[in-house]
Amino acid sequence: MFKNTKYVSDFTQFMQGYLHEHPDVARGQVEGRALLWDKSPINLDERSRNTQSAVAQKPYPYQPE
Numbered sequence: 123m124f125k126n127t128k129y130v131s132d133f134t135q136f137m138q139g140y141l142h143e144h145p146d147v148a149r150g151q152v153e154g155r156a157l158l159w160d161k162s163p164i165n166l167d168e169r170s171r172n173t174q175s176a177v178a179q180k181p182y183p184y185q186p187e
Contacts, residue, residue: 130138141148
């Protein structure tokens with residue numbers, strides 16, 4: 123209900139101090155996110171060609187005919 127904006131936990135104080143002393147950590151986090159999560163924009167024409175050129179797979183490929 124009421125929010126105490128003056129309280130800062132010990133962990134938050136530690137992390138703020140650590141990140142202030144080691145700015146390279148924040149840069150590493152941004153680089154890691156870009157490497158693993160951020161994707162390049164989708165080329166819709168290429169996506170459409172890939173979808174149209176896909177070969178349909180049989181429901182159970184290991185069943186001999």
